[in-house]
């Protein structure tokens with residue numbers, strides 16, 4: 001079994017696959033979250049200190065307000081460019097009222113896994129609606145996207161299979177691939193030529209190409225028609241993680257399949273999340289009838305986990321109405337993207353090429369990225385600094401995420417603050 005690695009990846013996070021391939025000698029390198037080396041209780045303090053010294057220690061902030069362009073934290077209001085609430089629906093009155101009505105009908109908890117008694121009429125109706133919305137035969141609702149990816153990949157690809165992953169895939173695709181025990185082939189970001197070469201020489205009886213559609217830290221979009229063509233040619237599943245495309249791409253927000261006008265294919269396994277543009281929480285997998293039935297029968301994260309509260313399914317139903325109807329939300333994002341990209345020209349940092357709501361400003365150094373985040377905060381603006389291992393070493397960035405609920409004044413305020421910071425000495 002071979003594992004392909006890339007020179008530019010960080011040597012310090014090379015890892016070995018868990019159980020199924022521990023006997024193999026070749027380590028796999030990836031920039032994504034993977035099982036970390038074991039830590040004894042004694043060296044935990046040192047390890048935590050190391051993280052701090054490398055500028056990698058993270059902290060959570062406590063938010064004291066609903067989601068929106070302005071968040072209150074520590075008693076202070078900040079203009080936020082942090083959230084994945086791309087359409088501004090997380091605090092929408094229609095969703096709140098759907099939850100209230102559902103509470104009256106179903107109460108709070110779902111009580112059991114879907115296979116026992118946790119599958120309510122609200123969940124069932126949502127699955128039907130989601131499948132129709134993305135144009136696939138059937139859908140299965142999950143409590144989180146992370147869980148969905150951990151379910152899909154092992155259910156469809158086993159130890160004799162190979163999963164081909166874009167180098168910048170989200171951690172939960174990589175973790176799903178680890179869990180499957182399949183061989184993992186990481187191909188350079190969006191490099192279809194290399195992917196094709198590797199598919200052509202792969203002898204596994206079962207192959208899957210798994211990719212983010214919109215890359216979560218970069219904002220660029222995978223070439224889905226080309227990926228489907230390759231999967232057809234080399235007889236592979238195509239697993240699409242549309243976490244950042246669902247609701248945002250497509251004329252009615254149906255996601256990346258509609259964006260590219262991709263024809264129906266039974267080899268597409270589509271995963272959409274419901275905690276980002278849909279403004280709620282949860283996820284769904286959609287695909288051919290038999291794929292979904294197989295997941296329902298065999299995917300352990302689905303079968304053995306309590307289904308999500310029915311009120312969340314009801315909230316997503318309300319959200320889908322708005323996503324489909326209110327095109328202005330997607331148009332607003334497009335206008336804000338243009339304004340931001342024009343506004344930051346001439347600054348010492350570049351925005352990555354991105355046509356989506358995710359606009360990453362590449363800073364490079366971890367410490368400078370954190371300092372910029374702090375300086376923006378002094379000016380009342382909250383933009384997260386994203387550092388390794390979430391992104392490759394040397395590419396720390398401010399991940400600016402735009403929402404339909406931002407105004408052009410909000411974006412102007414961010415541009416002005418970046419211009420002021422650009423004149424300051426950040427190396428101190």
Ligand code: PMP
Nearest residue numbers: 144145146170212216241243273
């Ligand atoms: N896939 C991608 C590309 C993501 O960005 C995320 C969340 N950040 C997930 C999956 C996981 O989804 P969830 O938050 O619903 O677990």
